[in-house]
Amino acid sequence: LVMQKFSYHIFGFGNRSVNIPFYKYIYLNQVVILSTSYIEFYRNGKSCGIAFTDIYAGFYYPAVSLFQGATVRCNFGPSFRYPVPHGARGMCERVGEMYIEQTLADILYLVENEDELAEEAAKCARNL
Numbered sequence: 001l002v003m004q005k006f007s008y009h010i011f012g013f014g015n016r017s018v019n020i021p022f023y024k025y026i027y028l029n030q031v032v033i034l035s036t037s038y039i040e041f042y043r044n045g046k047s048c049g050i051a052f053t054d055i056y057a058g059f060y061y062p063a064v065s066l067f068q069g070a071t072v073r074c075n076f077g078p079s080f081r082y083p084v085p086h087g088a089r090g091m092c093e094r095v096g097e098m099y100i101e102q103t104l105a106d107i108l109y110l111v112e113n114e115d116e117l118a119e120e121a122a123k124c125a126r127n128l
Contacts, residue, residue, distance in 0.1 A: 045082025062091060 037055035041048040064072050075081065077090020084090065110117065 040085075042082075042085070047085075 037053065037057075038050045039052040039055060039060075040050045062074065062076070064074065066072060077084075077092035080090065
């Protein structure tokens with residue numbers, strides 16, 4: 001049993017806030033920390049500083065939470081108002097990667113389960 005905090009965020013007008021866990025306890029087989037990883041927030045093209053370091057390997061997605069009639073405008077690319085920091089990419093680029101990953105996962109599933117899927121298809125064909 002490992003207690004982990006997986007929420008990275010900035011609160012208010014650029015003030016850092018502590019990370020708050022979504023789940024109190026998370027069971028993990030293996031935790032991989034990316035050695036040179038960090039999360040840095042930008043506002044209007046200017047860095048708010050590095051907020052978190054030694055980030056756990058995995059997938060992270062942007063999210064916005066608002067209250068009391070607040071509004072926000074997000075730009076995930078590809079056209080940005082301010083220059084993108086060196087080495088950073090827009091979330092819009094993730095779509096193409098996701099298609100490739102999903103296709104490879106589907107192919108792997110079909111190859112690994114070929115015999116079972118063939119049996120199931122044969123049963124269905126006999127029932128027609």
